[in-house]
Amino acid sequence: MLEQMGIAAKAASYKLAQLSSREKNRVLEKIADYLEAQTDAILRANAEDLAEARANGLSEALLDRLALNPAAPERNC
Numbered sequence: 001m002l003e004q005m006g007i008a009a010k011a012a013s014y015k016l017a018q019l020s021s022r023e024k025n026r027v028l029e030k031i032a033d034y035l036e037a038q039t040d041a042i043l044r045a046n047a048e049d050l051a052e053a054r055a056n057g058l059s060e061a062l063l064d065r066l067a068l069n070p071a072a073p074e075r076n077c
Contacts, residue, residue, distance in 0.1 A: 043070050 016024065035042070046068045053063060068076045 039070075043068055 016027065019027070046066075050063055050067055053066065058066075
């Protein structure tokens with residue numbers, strides 16, 4: 001699955017490279033809108049991932065770096 005995603009991302013990068021700056025900005029705005037709309041689901045998944053990582057003994061320092069900040073989502077970028 002990850003390999004397929006990587007292949008798709010590489011193919012998309014070639015298409016994106018051909019876009020104008022204005023078109024690229026529109027694409028980025030749509031991505032930002034989508035991520036904003038999915039904030040709750042993303043934060044839930046992050047909490048589940050952190051719980052599993054904690055149960056598997058990941059250090060608090062790593063957990064802290066992996067934790068998304070719901071109070072300031074722009075800092076997660």
